[in-house]
Amino acid sequence: MGNMKLACFLLVSLSLWIESAFGYRNVVQPKHTTTTSETPKPWIRTIYGTQREIVTPTVIAGVTFGRQPQITPDPLEPWVSLKKDGSPQTVKPQIKNGRTKNGAPDYGSYFKTASTTTYSEEELVEMGIEPDGPHEEEKLVDEDITYLSLNPIIRCTPNRYFNKGSSKDVSSAPFCTPKENADLKVSKTYFVSWYTRFFENDEGVKDDEVRLHLSYVKEKAHEKGYAKRDLTGTFFSSEWLKNLDGMYPLEISEEWLQGSYTRKIIISVQPKSISDDEFDPFETGVVANIILGSKVFKTTKEQLALQDQGITEDTWYYVAMTIPTVVLFAVVFMYFFVQLNSKYRDFSDVKRQALNQKRKVIGKFKDIKKYRHIKNHKYDELPLHKSSKQS
Template sequence: MGKFWLSLVVLLAGFSEVNGYRPNIRPKEKVTTSEQPDPWYRTIYGTKVELVTPTVIAGVTFKAKPSPTPNPLEPWITLNKLGEPKTVKPEIKNGITKKGSPDYSTYFKVASTTTLAYEDLKAHNMDPDEVYEEKVFIEEDKTYVSLNPVIRCTPDRYFNKGPSRDISSEPFCTPQEDVQWKVGKTYFASWYTHFFRDEHSDEVIDEVKVHLSYVKEREGEKGFVKRDIPATFFSSEWLRNDEGMLAIEVQPEWLQGARTRKVVLSVQPKNVPDEEFHPLDHGILLFIDAGSRVYKHTKEQLALEEAGFTERHWLFVAITMPTVVVIALILMYFFLYANNSYRDFSDITRKAMSKKHRVIGKVSEIKKFKNLRNHKYSELPSYQTKPDKQH
């Protein structure tokens, strides 16, 4: 009996841990501000003084005033597959910096070849007529790109796109293909700036445009590359290509009354005329979506909410009621099990057994009892009792 009550306590404790009451913890209110950081000034290219006005986009501060001394633990911003920003805070573990700012290697450097003669080096193992060639990388101008805290796009961050996922996403790093951009949210499109070069001089193109165009798949070609582009509904101004990204806020009118539209994101370099530019050549296919529907509450719903029956309350009731029923059934089972010795169902059992008796006919007709002499009821002995005396 002691084991039974111990099992019951353990069982009920498990239910209370899963579905038991928990106090309602009110989250701390987040303090937000719409104030822009103060402008600051700096001297560039030796003598040129410039005023810099920081800009906050999607919670990211661009052109912020740098710290007086370099900080290896300075937070930086990465982008997920949608192009949404996320802050990364470096940390030092066992003397090694983890999650540090990205290293761009030589992706943004300019390769150059330097030729040196014997007269320049005077190396003891060079012939007088020998020429030495050295490949060097020249650092890019970081005057403006250093003010961008968001990770830059490089070829090692490309992904695979297309129906078979066997096509490089160049020049894009974000967004990835077939993701959904929600109306009212801001996303960052990022591309590798050195992808756009002049075919004659091999110099990096200095300005680009970003386009969004509707995509209409032809019948019978669903999922294939051949598509018609009916219209380009968004085009940016000419942008500095060295920035390598653009923040795009999805507008509701872009859906044109539809719930979801398939679009292509593309970048047009300045050396390609409009009539020669094809968005699907290096574009990224994605969807723009209206997001969650907003339903208006009826009068009945408002009355219930005023009475304290909110959606959260109904959810709590929906979770609690099945648990209460299960606990009640378990308690009933254990109650019946514990009182098993105090119950007598013999009467019920006897009635049930009597119903199972079959009618097999007259006894005299049974072969086993044919030779057995039977007496009439009147021949059986009877006993008479004296009547009670009347008082």
């Protein structure tokens, strides 16, 4: 029995030594877990009454496009908004005091089309209406949301435009995101969004296809106006896109910086009805910055005030360099001015006043606080010094 215990002890000790010496571990079977970040599986839906198709969900920048809708619609279902730079953020509606807060956006009539229907007298009689003649009625027709319903991101509408330009008095149409001078970081994805009905002619016919352009921009030191910036070249153009989508996921590439930490660019959308030669990126484009990483400083109130006045980048550099020159010039001018007028200078009054200050009587000796309690004696009452030698 004792030998059996000893053998078991030696066996356990040997296994522990092998595990620590060779890194041996027992095989652990992984458990299958599911996370919310997993892409949903493809699903089948029926459109236009009888047509069936397979929808394959796609995840872009954490946003799932083409997700299968719930059987019972949920008024509190989360939706995706866009920050100022175009990065997505999830919004969760809430019910407070019987009202829905942060609910899904309502686009009103922005995407509806006005349609006029004419009813003849015969049709009005069939409806049981006494006709006075043909009747015209204007209705707003909803757009086809068959494929728009697959996009959970908020759409761009004119009420979400912002003001751009040095004076902030130019509309950002057709863009909603990104805002002007937004910082777009390398390796991150941002959604460029625009109002799709902006690209319509006078007859209401809109372009079905557009494409996105990115161009380098340089703002000269002596130029403050938005329209005076110099376009140095387009470095990125997307393929032709469906204007119906109204957005494009833009992933920032480090190659676009060309070795710099930051570059100023302009984002523009070209409709297919405008040729490359006639297209002007500055006409409706929005300016942004592509940067390598996060900035380690914040824009101060003084810098914001300078930017509002149109003083940016090189302009402030030249202003800062001019100030010491002006000060030096003023000092040199004053020196020569003083030297040339030295014959006409009279400082006698100043000297007299300074001497009078030095001769100022400080008061009686007995009134001085330090010597106030000292008892004075007459000169003849002072003790006499007795010399050791008598003459």
